[in-house]
Amino acid sequence: MAVTIKDVAKAAGVSVASVSRALNGRDNVTDETRHRILDVATKLRYRPNDAARSLITKRTQTIGAVLPDLHGEFFSELIRGIDVAARAQGLHLLVSSSHGDVDEATAAIRAMQGRVDGLLVMSPHVDASFLHESLPEALPAVLMNAPQDHSRFPTLNLDNHGGAVAMTRHLLGRGHRRIAMIGGPAGNLDADERRRGWLDALGEASLARDALLLDGDFSEESGYAAGKRIVALAQRPDAVFAANDMMAVGCLIALVESGVRVPDDVALAGFDDVPIARYVTPQLTTVRVRIADLGRAAFNRLIAELESPGSLPARTEILPCEIVVRASSGDA
Amino acid sequence: MAVTIKDVAKAAGVSVASVSRALNGRDNVTDETRHRILDVATKLRYRPNDAARSLITKRTQTIGAVLPDLHGEFFSELIRGIDVAARAQGLHLLVSSSHGDVDEATAAIRAMQGRVDGLLVMSPHVDASFLHESLPEALPAVLMNAPQDHSRFPTLNLDNHGGAVAMTRHLLGRGHRRIAMIGGPAGNLDADERRRGWLDALGEASLARDALLLDGDFSEESGYAAGKRIVALAQRPDAVFAANDMMAVGCLIALVESGVRVPDDVALAGFDDVPIARYVTPQLTTVRVRIADLGRAAFNRLIAELESPGSLPARTEILPCEIVVRASSGDA
DNA sequence: CCGCATCATGTAAACGTTTACATCACATGA
DNA sequence: TCATGTGATGTAAACGTTTACATGATGCGG
Numbered sequence: 267m268a269v270t271i272k273d274v275a276k277a278a279g280v281s282v283a284s285v286s287r288a289l290n291g292r293d294n295v296t297d298e299t300r301h302r303i304l305d306v307a308t309k310l311r312y313r314p315n316d317a318a319r320s321l322i323t324k325r326t327q328t329i330g331a332v333l334p335d336l337h338g339e340f341f342s343e344l345i346r347g348i349d350v351a352a353r354a355q356g357l358h359l360l361v362s363s364s365h366g367d368v369d370e371a372t373a374a375i376r377a378m379q380g381r382v383d384g385l386l387v388m389s390p391h392v393d394a395s396f397l398h399e400s401l402p403e404a405l406p407a408v409l410m411n412a413p414q415d416h417s418r419f420p421t422l423n424l425d426n427h428g429g430a431v432a433m434t435r436h437l438l439g440r441g442h443r444r445i446a447m448i449g450g451p452a453g454n455l456d457a458d459e460r461r462r463g464w465l466d467a468l469g470e471a472s473l474a475r476d477a478l479l480l481d482g483d484f485s486e487e488s489g490y491a492a493g494k495r496i497v498a499l500a501q502r503p504d505a506v507f508a509a510n511d512m513m514a515v516g517c518l519i520a521l522v523e524s525g526v527r528v529p530d531d532v533a534l535a536g537f538d539d540v541p542i543a544r545y546v547t548p549q550l551t552t553v554r555v556r557i558a559d560l561g562r563a564a565f566n567r568l569i570a571e572l573e574s575p576g577s578l579p580a581r582t583e584i585l586p587c588e589i590v591v592r593a594s595s596g597d598a
Numbered sequence: 599m600a601v602t603i604k605d606v607a608k609a610a611g612v613s614v615a616s617v618s619r620a621l622n623g624r625d626n627v628t629d630e631t632r633h634r635i636l637d638v639a640t641k642l643r644y645r646p647n648d649a650a651r652s653l654i655t656k657r658t659q660t661i662g663a664v665l666p667d668l669h670g671e672f673f674s675e676l677i678r679g680i681d682v683a684a685r686a687q688g689l690h691l692l693v694s695s696s697h698g699d700v701d702e703a704t705a706a707i708r709a710m711q712g713r714v715d716g717l718l719v720m721s722p723h724v725d726a727s728f729l730h731e732s733l734p735e736a737l738p739a740v741l742m743n744a745p746q747d748h749s750r751f752p753t754l755n756l757d758n759h760g761g762a763v764a765m766t767r768h769l770l771g772r773g774h775r776r777i778a779m780i781g782g783p784a785g786n787l788d789a790d791e792r793r794r795g796w797l798d799a800l801g802e803a804s805l806a807r808d809a810l811l812l813d814g815d816f817s818e819e820s821g822y823a824a825g826k827r828i829v830a831l832a833q834r835p836d837a838v839f840a841a842n843d844m845m846a847v848g849c850l851i852a853l854v855e856s857g858v859r860v861p862d863d864v865a866l867a868g869f870d871d872v873p874i875a876r877y878v879t880p881q882l883t884t885v886r887v888r889i890a891d892l893g894r895a896a897f898n899r900l901i902a903e904l905e906s907p908g909s910l911p912a913r914t915e916i917l918p919c920e921i922v923v924r925a926s927s928g929d930a
Numbered sequence: 931c932c933g934c935a936t937c938a939t940g941t942a943a944a945c946g947t948t949t950a951c952a953t954c955a956c957a958t959g960a
Numbered sequence: 961t962c963a964t965g966t967g968a969t970g971t972a973a974a975c976g977t978t979t980a981c982a983t984g985a986t987g988c989g990g
Contacts, residue, residue, distance in 0.1 A: 270946055281970045284759075286948060294968065316712045317652035323976050326649070328692070338873065342673040349695050353706075356714065360660070361693050364682050374685075380648045381660075381690065515877060540934035541670065545847060547879045603974055613940045618978060626938065650976035653945050 269310045276311050277307040291316065299521060311346045323531050328569060330382035332374050334390060335364040337512070340557055347561035348386060353443050354392040355569060357383075368393055372400050372458040379405065383570045386410065386561075390455045406571040407411040413455055414582040420571065421582040422564045426456050426537075429587030430463025430507075436551075436589055437505045440596055442533055446478040446503035448513045457484070460509045461539060476490040478503055482513045489513030492519025505595070511536035511543050511552055518546060518594070539590055548593030555587050601642045610638040635812065635905055650726075660690040661900060662714035663705050666722055667696040669844070671872045672889055679893035680718060681845055687901060689715075697721075702835045706842050707733060716900045718850050718893075722787045738903040740896045743825030745787055746914040752903065753834025753914040754896045758869075761885040762795025762839075764865050768883075768921055769837045770803050770884060772928055778810040780824040780833035780845050789816070792869060810835055814845045821845030837927070843868035843875050843884055850926070852876060861928040863907065880925030887919050 275282045280299060287295045288303040295303075306312075331477050333346055334556045335343065340529060360382055362374040368391050375385065385407040387553070391411060401407055402421070409421040430564060437445050447464045450457025468474040482488040489508055493516060494501060508514035514536030521528055528534050528548055536543060539554035563585065607614045612631060613667040619634040627635075643838075652658050659692045663680055665673065668863065669915040670892035677693060684691045692714055700723050707729070717739040721729055722745060724745060733739055733751070741753040769777050772783070782789025812827060814820040821840055825848060828834060844863045846868030853860055858879055861864050871886035895917065 268946095270945080271948095282947080283949075283971080284969060287969090290948085296968065299968085313711060315648045315653070315946050316974090318657070319948080320649035321647070321653055321946080321977085322948050324975085336674075338671050338674050341678070342670050345677065345693070346673070346696055349693060352693065359693055361677070361681060361691055362685065364678055377690070379645055393756070542874050542877050544872050546876050561663075600976095603978095604976080615979075616939060619939090619979080622978085628938065631938080647976050649943090649979080651977080653947085654978050656945085658948080 268315075269312050270315070271312070274303065274307050274310055274312050277310060278303045280290065299414060320367040321447065326358075326381055326383050327356065327385065328360050328382045329380040329384045329565075330375075331386045331388075332365065332371055332378070333361070333363040333388050334371070335366050336388075338531030341536070343557045344388075344561045347558040347564050350504050351562055351565040357484055362428065365389075365413050367391065375565075377400060384408075386564050386568060387412070392453050392455050392458065406568060406572065406575060408490060410560060410564050411456060417582075419581055420567050420580050422560060422567065422585050423582060424456070424555050424560060425584045425587050427463040427466070428480045428590045429537065429555070430460040431467045432587070432589045433507060433537070433551075433553050434464045435470075436591065437507060437533060437535060437595060438467065438473075439504075440533060441473075442504035443473060444476075444478070444501070444503040445473070445507055446480060446496065448480045448482040448489055448508040448517060450509040450513075451483040454484070459510050475524055484510050484513060486512045486516035488518025489518075490520045491516075493517035494524070496532070497521065497524040502526075505533035505535070507535045507537075509537055511540045511550060512537045514550055514552070514594075515542060515546055518550070522557035533596050534594040543590075543592070546594075551592045551595035552590050553587045556585065560585055600647070600765055601644050603644070606635065606639050606642055606644050610635045611838070623917070632683060658690075658713055658715050659688065660692050660714045661716045661718065661897075662692045662694065662707075662710040663718045663720075664693040664697065665693070665720050665849050666703070666708070666728075667698050668720075672870070675889045675892045676720075679890040679930050680897050682818070683894055683897045695864045698724055700724065704732050709735065715746045716740075716904050718896050718900060719744070721757070724785050724787050724790065738900060738907060740900045740903065742892060743767060743788060749914075752899050752912050754892060754899065755916050756788070756887050756892060756916060757919050758791035759798070760916075761869065761887070761921065762792040763799045764919070765839060765869070765883075765885050766796045766799030766919045767802075768923065769798065769839065769865060769867060770805075770928060772865060774836035775803075775805060776810065776830065776835040777805070777832070777837045777839055778812060780812045780814040780821055780838065780840040780849060782814040782841040786816070787886040790843050796839055802873055816842050816845060818844045818848035821850075822852045823848075823849025825849035828864070829853065829856040829858060834858075837865035837867070839867045839869075841869055843870045843872045843882060846882055846884070846926075847874060848877055850882070861926055864925040865928050876924075878926075883927035884922050886921045886922050888917065892917055 271282050271285050275285045285303050288300040291539055313422060326460055329352060349359050366372040367376055371389050377401055385405055387407055388410040389545040393411060407419050409419050412421050414421050421465040450460050465474055465477060468477050482492055506517060510515055515532055516529060518534055536550050536552040537554045543550035543552050603617050605612050607617045616627060617635050617851055618683055620632040661684060681691050697703040697706055703721050711734055717737055720742040722743040727745060739751050741751050743755055744753050746753050766777060777909055781793050797806055797809060800809050812824040814824055838849055846866055850860060850866055868882050868884040871884045875882040876885050
């Protein structure tokens with residue numbers, strides 16, 4: 267029923283080959299015939315069948331994004347960044363998000379096989395190396411926030427460690443000595459790196475020995491719970507560094523509820539710089555991660571890989587973070 | 599290079615037809631041969647070629663989502679809702695977002711043709727009817743937040759009008775009489791409906807005559823600007839109803855900066871119930887829209903359409919909103 | 931034991947492209 | 961004038977499936 271290349275060929279009085287050539291901008295077609303063909307094609311509202319085209323070219327003009335169960339702003343920034351970049355290249359974007367664990371992500375990748383020309387994978391799971399192994403050999407892929415242990419794929423990571431070090435140093439610089447951390451979920455790479463950075467910076471100041479680490483899972487609730495625990499502590503920390511902003515916000519609410527003043531009694535810092543960080547009172551000191559940049563960089567890397575496969579070494583790139591000092595760490 | 603159905607057939611000692619039948623769960627295959635085929639297939643790591651399959655079946659197992667330039671939470675909630683629902687059905691999700699105007703959206707739809715079995719389209723543009731006309735006849739589609747003027751597609755809308763009426767009544771009930779609105783961008787359907795609801799509710803109270811409408815465009819900055827204008831007003835309103843939360847937040851910041859107390863001097867309300875609404879001080883009274891529900895409902899509608907085309911009438915459904923009273927409207 | 935229905939399996943066409951190769955017209959140079 | 965090169969166009973194979981139809985075996989009633 268739909269109009270095919272044959273219909274166009276017939277109507278234009280040429281062969282299908284010529285139509286194909288004209289439409290794909292090959293140079294071995296007379297300008298005159300090309301024009302005639304193009305005219306007919308638009309007149310007939312011809313649209314090439316993508317499936318047929320993919321079948322023979324083995325290209326889908328689509329890239330896939332496999333993402334973990336990210337929340338809110340992070341997620342939208344990332345997807346939007348990738349989407350815009352993809353559209354600029356005339357590529358489509360197939361997404362599969364909210365994968366809680368490596369198994370789900372692996373399944374998603376498997377399902378995308380054959381539907382995409384390349385893959386953008388974010389899997390902040392420490393056991394993600396297994397996932398990398400299960401990525402098909404032939405499919406170009408770029409990893410984000412992935413463990414960089416001998417992966418055969420280009421990888422882009424945030425400088426979680428560096429950011430955490432910088433923030434901890436900032437708090438030390440403000441004169442704080444007992445700097446507690448609310449950690450992220452177990453098995454999460456970002457959380458691990460941030461914790462490590464905090465510890466390292468404390469170590470520099472010879473304060474690592476009695477460092478206080480509270481459990482958290484990146485949720486606001488877990489931050490709130492941690493805040494309540496802090497309030498109940500015999501000896502309160504001077505400062506609390508939450509492994510992400512939402513936990514910092516939860517903690518802030520808990521502290522305020524209990525009459526603990528921020529930053530006067532306890533300084534507070536987060537990580538991510540989500541929009542909310544600027545709207546809480548006091549505004550939250552945090553580490554800014556340029557998530558849109560991450561998405562864009564990963565996409566560009568993938569494009570490079572698509573255009574000349576194997577040309578780039580599969581090295582790991584680290585995107586810097588910067589600390590953003592606001593009132594919650596005693597800005598004034 | 600990749601293993602095809604022929605390889606499986608050869609290895610299993612059967613014809614390609616039998617392999618196809620076995621893999622697709624047809625019943626006209628002996629259990630014994632089916633097992634053998636399945637065994638061979640997994641052993642060979644066979645994966646059907648989607649392009650070839652699509653070519654003949656005319657199905658892509660993919661649905662497309664065409665979205666406007668939504669921001670943050672809205673966007674992620676929606677995509678995530680659709681994604682989860684799609685994956686549950688074994689469908690893939692092709693997204694194309696951040697379309698500022700109808701032309702971009704139309705282009706996106708055109709590009710998706712042939713790649714998707716159905717379309718979810720959100721286009722809160724008042725001139726979207728043109729877009730509907732350009733949707734291909736054959737492609738099932740469900741519209742969200744669309745003008746419902748004789749569209750031939752099922753449409754799901756939020757009850758913007760009802761929500762605005764309810765909120766305005768709430769403010770009136772609190773004793774406010776001069777209730778200003780910060781409006782949304784021109785040509786935006788949601789903004790229009792919210793404004794209309796506000797005016798209607800004022801009309802009920804015979805207060806529509808000197809209603810004060812301030813310009814805005816849904817951005818925080820425009821809310822801030824409106825707030826500054828309000829501060830400068832000779833006769834300030836008792837209450838401000840912003841057409842969305844981000845403008846309400848911007849306005850709040852402007853008011854606080856100028857020493858205007860909320861809600862004591864001026865009550866404030868927003869629309870959307872984005873997460874930030876709960877974190878500002880005072881917490882923001884707003885209208886909750888269940889965006890995830892909208893996505894899910896639209897998706898289910900689309901699935902129904904896919905399974906039995908034309909069975910459902912293309913009627914418009916309105917999803918209710920509920921008002922959430924918090925401190926900014928004088929909760930205490 | 932024959933004719934017939936039933937049912938598993940095989941054969942081959944079809945889906946709509948791209949592209950290697952063949953063909954053909956024409957210009958060029960000797 | 962003829963061989964040869966060039967460049968546009970046509971022919972047909974190939975891509976990897978699904979499926980209508982053909983085939984052949986098997987079981988059954990008469």
